[in-house]
Every structure is written in C-alpha cells, then in structure tokens.
Amino acid sequence: MKKSLFAVVAMAFAGSAFAATVQDIAERYTKLVLAIGVHDPAYVDAYYGPPQLQEQVTKERQGLPAIRAQIALALKELAPQRPANADEALRIAFLTKQLQSMLTRIDMLSGKKFKFDEESRQLYDAVSPHHERAYYQRIVRQIDQMLPGSGTVSERLAAYRSKFVIPKDKLKPVFDAAIKACRERTARYITLPANENFALEFVTNKPWSGYNWYKGNSQSLIQINTEFPIYVDRAVDLGCHEGYPGHHAYNALLEKTLVNDRKWTEFRVYPLYSPMSLIAEGSANYGIDMAFTDAERLAFEKTVLFPMAGIDPALADQYAQLRKLTAKLSYADNDAAMHYLEGKWNKEQTIEWLVNVQLYPPEKAAQRVSFYDANRSYVINYNLGADLVKAYIERHSTSKDPETARAQRWAAFKQLLSSPRLASGLR
Structure with a gap:
C-alpha cells in the first residue's frame, strides 16, 4: 500500500535532522487548506496555484484526523521560528492564526459545536459586541x-x-x-x-x-x-x-x-x-x-x-x-x-x-x-x-x-x- 503524501511529509518532518523553514511550512499550509476543501466544498474561496497540486490533493483525499495531525505539526514547527524583520513577523503571525483556525474548522466538520462567540474568535480572531x-x-x-x-x-x-x-x-x-x-x-x-x-x-x-x-x-x-x-x-x-x-x-x-x-x-x-x-x-x-x-x-x-x-x-x-x-x-x-x-x-x-x-x-x-x-x-x-x-x-x-x-x-x-x-x- 502506497504511503500518502501527508504520511511521507509527516515522517520527513518527525526527525530532528530537518529544520523546517517558514517557506516550507507555507507550502504545506497551502496543501492543507486544499485538503480541507475536499471535505468542505465552500472552504476554498480562491486558489490560483498549480492545478496539479489541487488535483493531487483531491485524489489523495486525506481523512480529517490525518489533516489535523499535519496542522498540529506545522504549528509546532512554526512556534520557534524567529523573524528576520517586521514583515516576516507578520507572515509568521498570519500563518499561526490561519493554521489555528483550520483546527477549529476541522473540529466543526467532525461534529463539534461551539458557542457563537467562541467560534468567531477561533475562526476569525474576533468577537462581536452584542445588544439587547x-x-x-x-x-x-x-x-x-x-x-x-x-x-x-x-x-x-x-x-x-x-x-x-x-x-x-x-x-x-x-x-x-x-x-x-x-x-x-x-x-x-x-x-x-x-x-x-x-x-x-x-x-x-x-x-x-x-x-x-x-x-x-x-x-x-x-x-x-x-x-x-x-x-x-x-x-x-x-x-x-x-x-x-x-x-x-x-x-x-x-x-x-x-x-x-x-x-x-x-x-x-x-x-x-x-x-x-x-x-x-x-x-x-x-x-x-x-x-x-x-x-x-x-x-x-x-x-x-x-x-x-x-x-x-x-x-x-x-x-x-x-x-x-x-x-x-x-x-x-x-x-x-x-x-x-x-x-x-x-x-x-x-x-x-x-x-x-x-x-x-x-x-x-x-x-x-x-x-x-x-x-x-x-x-x-x-x-x-x-x-x-x-x-x-x-x-x-x-x-x-x-x-x-x-x-x-x-x-x-x-x-x-x-x-x-x-x-x-x-x-
């Protein structure tokens, strides 16, 4: 039985010999977004990268637990990254928040229910005021x-x-x-x-x-x-x-x-x-x-x-x-x-x-x-x-x-x- 792309990536990144860069994580983030989109057709609002990548991810159709494990791994590798400048700091913060929200979306697709404000905080990084x-x-x-x-x-x-x-x-x-x-x-x-x-x-x-x-x-x-x-x-x-x-x-x-x-x-x-x-x-x-x-x-x-x-x-x-x-x-x-x-x-x-x-x-x-x-x-x-x-x-x-x-x-x-x-x- 062939190993999936995500299983291979997980094995490669499990060892300490390879140090992931922000660019490595960014490329895997793209694949992970597309992978969630296989389960949630509304999730990918726009994609204009190589069509072969989307075709590959669609064909593999990773399960939600496997995707979730890959997101957790990406977050773990992102945490120690040190930005070289202010723009790089924004990039790391962006990827961190986006990956965290992906975990919440997977939980929702798996049947977990959130209170409205908790959901918006985890998905969109914000909570609305409410009025009577x-x-x-x-x-x-x-x-x-x-x-x-x-x-x-x-x-x-x-x-x-x-x-x-x-x-x-x-x-x-x-x-x-x-x-x-x-x-x-x-x-x-x-x-x-x-x-x-x-x-x-x-x-x-x-x-x-x-x-x-x-x-x-x-x-x-x-x-x-x-x-x-x-x-x-x-x-x-x-x-x-x-x-x-x-x-x-x-x-x-x-x-x-x-x-x-x-x-x-x-x-x-x-x-x-x-x-x-x-x-x-x-x-x-x-x-x-x-x-x-x-x-x-x-x-x-x-x-x-x-x-x-x-x-x-x-x-x-x-x-x-x-x-x-x-x-x-x-x-x-x-x-x-x-x-x-x-x-x-x-x-x-x-x-x-x-x-x-x-x-x-x-x-x-x-x-x-x-x-x-x-x-x-x-x-x-x-x-x-x-x-x-x-x-x-x-x-x-x-x-x-x-x-x-x-x-x-x-x-x-x-x-x-x-x-x-x-x-x-x-x-």
Missing part, C-alpha cells in the same frame, strides 16, 4: 419618525424603499457606472496591476447579494444576485465591496505584492472560514467610505445613478439620511445569527427579529437565515471587520488638512491590503 432589543429599538424609533404612512416601521420602510428599486433592464448600465466610479476613485491612490479586470454576471437563487470569485492573474468574476429587488444605493455598495477598493483590489494586491514579488506562496489560496476573511470583508465594507465621502456619494448618486435608474433625484437627500440610520442596525444581524445558531430562537423568531428589529424586507429575511445556516458566525466579518479596519486606518490619519489626511488614510489602506495582517494585529 431595546438598544436597536431606539434607532428604529428614529427611522419611524422619518417614514410616512401607516403600518409597522418595517412595512413603511419597504413601501418607501420601493421607490428606489433599479429596474431590471437598467441594472447593467447602473452597475457599470458605479463600478467605473469606484475604480477611478481607487486608482487615484492605489496603483492597480495593469492587466486587472473582471467579468460581471447577474445571477439568482443565491444566499448572498453579491460575490467576488478571484481567479488569479488579477482577474475576478463578480456576480450580483437579482432574485430580490436591488435598490439604487446597492450599486455603489457592491461596486466598491466586490470591486474597488474591495475584494477584487484586495486579492490583486495580495497576489502582486506577496505572491509575485515576495514568493509567499501561501497567498495563492484563500480559505473562506479563516481570519483572513475578517480583513477581506472589513476592508471591502470600509472601502465604500474610502472611495466616497458622504457628500461625494450623494452627489454622484443624485447626478448619475438616480437619473440613469429613472429615479427622482429630489429624493436622494432623504434616502441618504435613512441609509445612514438603518446602517446603525447592522449588529442586529450578528445577534440574530447568535441566538438562532445557539438554538435560543427558531427560524420564525429569527425572521421576526430581522423584520422588526433590523428592518429586513420580509421576503429577504428567510434568505438571511439560510446564510446563517451556511456560513454561521461569518456574519461578524462584515460589520465588526469594517469597524476594526476603520479604527486602524483612522489612527494613521493625523493631519489636520483634509486632503493630506485622506492621502494618509489611503496609504494605510493600501498597506493593509498588501500585507498579512489579521484582526488582532489591527488593535
């Missing part, structure tokens, strides 16, 4: 005062927002215009790879509103879910989040800076349920505010996107105010996921919270619960991630001159997108 219903109700009352008509706040918000739906025949031009503006604003401060590009597709029947599938060589596939109405403000949100300076820019910069320039091969693979995702989602969400100030976004939507979508620009100011208020309900999403996943609420109770506390459209609330089922504590990466990235970036903005301060923020943002920093490294 009364905290959010104070915000809901402010929204209530802005909305005309009768009925529940959720019903009146849905009726009001129906005026801002992008007609399906205008989705592509509106999104093209938004993405173009997001790219132009990003390119003023970040030099993107010359060949970077993406394909845009509209899809249905997905548990998410938008997704970036990074293909390597600075290429992405961006998909937008059209199953439910898409409101005009989502064009900028998704254009920045999925494109510039969000996921597409992040992955392209990691590939150029770390994979191509430094030969850090571990960045050719992106495990979705890992600390890396908090930076990816947090920077993508905060990237919206990086690309547009509130005033710039209002002007762009009022003069370009609203007319293009056939929506009255005179409504833009009030709609922007409402958007800012509803954004303050963001952490209600984490609370809903926590109570649902820990079994404290059933599906109906969770939907009630989403509709009446977070003011989700009723038709989308069930979709959100399906996201919890599929991705569990991943939800913290969007809002907590954005808040952690924001605090980190703003600490680097010290000038009293607005333009200089903005340039400082962009410099810090670019550095973040080009480095292996994780949540605990942002504090």
Whole structure:
C-alpha cells in the first residue's frame, strides 16, 4: 500500500535532522487548506496555484484526523521560528492564526459545536459586541419618525424603499457606472496591476447579494444576485465591496505584492472560514467610505445613478439620511445569527427579529437565515471587520488638512491590503 503524501511529509518532518523553514511550512499550509476543501466544498474561496497540486490533493483525499495531525505539526514547527524583520513577523503571525483556525474548522466538520462567540474568535480572531432589543429599538424609533404612512416601521420602510428599486433592464448600465466610479476613485491612490479586470454576471437563487470569485492573474468574476429587488444605493455598495477598493483590489494586491514579488506562496489560496476573511470583508465594507465621502456619494448618486435608474433625484437627500440610520442596525444581524445558531430562537423568531428589529424586507429575511445556516458566525466579518479596519486606518490619519489626511488614510489602506495582517494585529 502506497504511503500518502501527508504520511511521507509527516515522517520527513518527525526527525530532528530537518529544520523546517517558514517557506516550507507555507507550502504545506497551502496543501492543507486544499485538503480541507475536499471535505468542505465552500472552504476554498480562491486558489490560483498549480492545478496539479489541487488535483493531487483531491485524489489523495486525506481523512480529517490525518489533516489535523499535519496542522498540529506545522504549528509546532512554526512556534520557534524567529523573524528576520517586521514583515516576516507578520507572515509568521498570519500563518499561526490561519493554521489555528483550520483546527477549529476541522473540529466543526467532525461534529463539534461551539458557542457563537467562541467560534468567531477561533475562526476569525474576533468577537462581536452584542445588544439587547431595546438598544436597536431606539434607532428604529428614529427611522419611524422619518417614514410616512401607516403600518409597522418595517412595512413603511419597504413601501418607501420601493421607490428606489433599479429596474431590471437598467441594472447593467447602473452597475457599470458605479463600478467605473469606484475604480477611478481607487486608482487615484492605489496603483492597480495593469492587466486587472473582471467579468460581471447577474445571477439568482443565491444566499448572498453579491460575490467576488478571484481567479488569479488579477482577474475576478463578480456576480450580483437579482432574485430580490436591488435598490439604487446597492450599486455603489457592491461596486466598491466586490470591486474597488474591495475584494477584487484586495486579492490583486495580495497576489502582486506577496505572491509575485515576495514568493509567499501561501497567498495563492484563500480559505473562506479563516481570519483572513475578517480583513477581506472589513476592508471591502470600509472601502465604500474610502472611495466616497458622504457628500461625494450623494452627489454622484443624485447626478448619475438616480437619473440613469429613472429615479427622482429630489429624493436622494432623504434616502441618504435613512441609509445612514438603518446602517446603525447592522449588529442586529450578528445577534440574530447568535441566538438562532445557539438554538435560543427558531427560524420564525429569527425572521421576526430581522423584520422588526433590523428592518429586513420580509421576503429577504428567510434568505438571511439560510446564510446563517451556511456560513454561521461569518456574519461578524462584515460589520465588526469594517469597524476594526476603520479604527486602524483612522489612527494613521493625523493631519489636520483634509486632503493630506485622506492621502494618509489611503496609504494605510493600501498597506493593509498588501500585507498579512489579521484582526488582532489591527488593535
């Protein structure tokens, strides 16, 4: 019987005659991520290394206990590594956190249950704050005062927002215009790879509103879910989040800076349920505010996107105010996921919270619960991630001159997108 690749590696590294380097561990880390992906199809979000390696790992199909033993061995060998400089220290810290999160994911795939906060800490290196219903109700009352008509706040918000739906025949031009503006604003401060590009597709029947599938060589596939109405403000949100300076820019910069320039091969693979995702989602969400100030976004939507979508620009100011208020309900999403996943609420109770506390459209609330089922504590990466990235970036903005301060923020943002920093490294 042939020994598997991982058994051979384990034997080779068991002896004291061979001293593993960080690069050795990084190459084995890549194989281990791919090996988990054989058991968990959603785990490998992106891989653009040699296809033969993925084929080999798939063919071998190592069991979870064997993979777990290899991760433990890699962590043991990583512990005594001494960085030569600050960048190497970040790399070692990155690999350590990523490998530790892989142990947790294997435990979950093996049937182990974690409390919501414990799971997020071990998978994403962060824990979300939580609030009671009364905290959010104070915000809901402010929204209530802005909305005309009768009925529940959720019903009146849905009726009001129906005026801002992008007609399906205008989705592509509106999104093209938004993405173009997001790219132009990003390119003023970040030099993107010359060949970077993406394909845009509209899809249905997905548990998410938008997704970036990074293909390597600075290429992405961006998909937008059209199953439910898409409101005009989502064009900028998704254009920045999925494109510039969000996921597409992040992955392209990691590939150029770390994979191509430094030969850090571990960045050719992106495990979705890992600390890396908090930076990816947090920077993508905060990237919206990086690309547009509130005033710039209002002007762009009022003069370009609203007319293009056939929506009255005179409504833009009030709609922007409402958007800012509803954004303050963001952490209600984490609370809903926590109570649902820990079994404290059933599906109906969770939907009630989403509709009446977070003011989700009723038709989308069930979709959100399906996201919890599929991705569990991943939800913290969007809002907590954005808040952690924001605090980190703003600490680097010290000038009293607005333009200089903005340039400082962009410099810090670019550095973040080009480095292996994780949540605990942002504090």
